[in-house]
Amino acid sequence: RRKPKSERRQQPLQKKTPVEAAAPSAPAPSILTRVLGRGHFQKVGDSLSLRAGEPELRCRGKVVRWRVPVYLEEEGEGRLRIKHFSQHSRLQLVNSTGADTGEYSCWARDCQDAACTEGEDRQGKTFIFVTDPEELFVPTDNYYEVIQLRSHQPVLLPCQVTNPLAQVTLHREFPPEEVPVDGTDISFDVKKGFTIHRPRASLAGSLFCLASLRGMRQISTKYMLIYINYPSSSPKPTIQASTTSVLLGENFSVACTVLSEPEIAVDFRWEYPGQKMGRPPYVSEWADVVHKEGQAQQEAGSTLYVEEARAGDAGVYTCRATNLQGTGMATTRVHVT
Structure with a gap:
């Protein structure tokens, strides 16, 4: 049993030889801060929630480049104001709205020469x-957005919220039902939206996101998911002639074969010596x-069939197999004697 404090023996203190430990290196201070007012700044973390207004960011460095959400790059003329100073750069966003939600970043170079060609970014x-x-x-x-749901490739439904406190669920339009989000097959990122990690045909159709916050509910753009049984790689055909030496x-005949996932469309195309003589291709596919x-x-x-071989049928036979990922090629040579 655990002894009460009064019963515990006091162990004599033992002197230990001090060991000098390497001091942990302090993390470099962030070069990006939020301007609260004249001379007042706030460190920014991974994310920041601001009310609509006129946010201002400051980035320390002599040579600074900014990156803002694509919407602002295209539509922010007049509202996005960037001014460079000798030791920092300032970004101001006038009349910001929920549409300006996104990642803001800056790169700064600590110059080691006057031309600033050398330095650490x-x-x-x-x-x-x-x-x-x-x-x-x-x-x-867009009211509707068409998204290809490809097998073997994760897909993002970009229903991005303006408030990280909003509760977001995924729904099917027909029949109306909530789509389970287990974090494995489908996951949610408050900065991006829903990611379908394991696409399947049963998820095809019209889906939308539903956000709830303080009694308010809104739906996102509707996403029309079209399932495509997408190959994991381009074809790797093998080719074999019924005989390599013909009288x-x-x-x-020459056969070209491709192994792939089920229900993957593969197109075949032949190049053969008889084309130069005007021989039409006799081909069967399966x-x-x-x-x-x-x-x-x-x-x-x-399979390419050649009847009554002639001298002009001798040469290289090429099979090209194509799927949605690309084209593969295989060749073989046939001798006619």
């Missing part, structure tokens, strides 16, 4: 939420599901 950044009581989502121009007048190493795969192929 430093960066400061923060994500600013411009809270807007009338807009819980960063407004967009004049004999028939032969696609079957096969099981290899416990996994279902698609085996797609194309």
Whole structure:
């Protein structure tokens, strides 16, 4: 049992030889601050929530470059004011609204020569939420946005909120239901929106985000998700002739085969010596599901048939296989004697 304090033995203090520990290096102060007033500044963290108004940022450095949300780069003429001074640069945003929500960053160089060609670059950044009581989502121009839901590729539904305190859920329009967000298949980032990490055909259709804050509810742009069974890589065809040495007048064939995920469209194109003689291509194509190493795969192929071989049919036969990721090529040589 645990002894009460009165019963515990007092251990004699032992003198220890002091060991000099390396002092931890202090983190470099951020070069980016928020201007609160004349001579008053606030350190900015990973994110910052501001009411609509005229926020002002300051970045320390002799040579400073700024990056702001794309919306401001395109539409911020007259409202976005940047002024450079000898030791810092100032960014002012006039009449800010929820649409100005996004990441603001600056790069500064500590110059080591007069021309400032040598020096160390430093960066400061923060994500600013411009809270807007009338807009819980960063407004967009589109009522509907079409997004390709590709297998094997995460996809972002960019319903960005203007207030990090808003509760956001994902919903299907038809049939009306909430889409479960488990953090694995689908996750939410308050700075970006919902990311679908494992796209599947059942998620196709019209989806939207719903934000709730202090009794107010708003829906985002509606996202029309179109599922595409997208290949993980470009085709890697294999090619094989029924025989590599043919007698004049004999028939032969050349087969081109591609293994891929099921239901992946593959287009085949042939280049063959007989084209120069005007020989038309006689081709048959197929696609079957096969099981290899416990996994279902698609085996797609194309066979080129050559009847009554002539001397002009000798040479290199090339198969090009194309899917949505790219094109692969394979060649073989046939001799006619």
